[in-house]
Amino acid sequence: MVCTCRHYLRYGLLCRHYFWVLKNKNIEEIPEKYIMRRWRRDIIPPELRSRRNRYGNENIVVQDSVNEITSVVYDCVELVGSDEKMLKVVLEKLKLLKKEVEAQVPKPSKKKDDIIGNMIGVSKPSTIEIQNPPVGNYKGCANDKRLMREKEKAIKESKKRKFTCGKCGRDDHNQRTYDKKKAKEQAETSEI
Numbered sequence: 001m002v003c004t005c006r007h008y009l010r011y012g013l014l015c016r017h018y019f020w021v022l023k024n025k026n027i028e029e030i031p032e033k034y035i036m037r038r039w040r041r042d043i044i045p046p047e048l049r050s051r052r053n054r055y056g057n058e059n060i061v062v063q064d065s066v067n068e069i070t071s072v073v074y075d076c077v078e079l080v081g082s083d084e085k086m087l088k089v090v091l092e093k094l095k096l097l098k099k100e101v102e103a104q105v106p107k108p109s110k111k112k113d114d115i116i117g118n119m120i121g122v123s124k125p126s127t128i129e130i131q132n133p134p135v136g137n138y139k140g141c142a143n144d145k146r147l148m149r150e151k152e153k154a155i156k157e158s159k160k161r162k163f164t165c166g167k168c169g170r171d172d173h174n175q176r177t178y179d180k181k182k183a184k185e186q187a188e189t190s191e192i
Contacts, residue, residue: 013039 014034022030073094080086109115117123148156166175173181 014030018034076090077087080090108118113124162171163174164171165173165178167178
């Protein structure tokens, strides 16, 4: 089967024309020759699939065993395929195996610090010697107050308590600056 759009040759994906032909010929599975290796699950080797080899002390024997176990489980699932009865049988056997393992192996700690320590291979120290740095202001956020319109400023100003002079009762000065204000007014009137 050759298509003129060359979608398969360029990207490795079947185009809609292939699917129409497969549907018209009542083929339910894509033929093996049209599934490129780069789209398969097994392109990544089992030893790289596991995340356990990224952190902490490496135990090669344990890693190899874990990788082999996961590979065997994947192979079993692929062999069974879409057979529901066999899938149920495999699932039941895996559940029985899990119960046997749980009975023999002590349960791991559920504490967050223990889980993280086990994952990275280092336990949490009892005393913390290095503290987090202080958080500074972000750029452009020097002022934590929002900008106010003139109307809002006037309303806020009108709500403030007005101070008046104790000697004359006016609100444009106070008792301490009364003498200066009076002298200034007298100077202004004498100039005129």
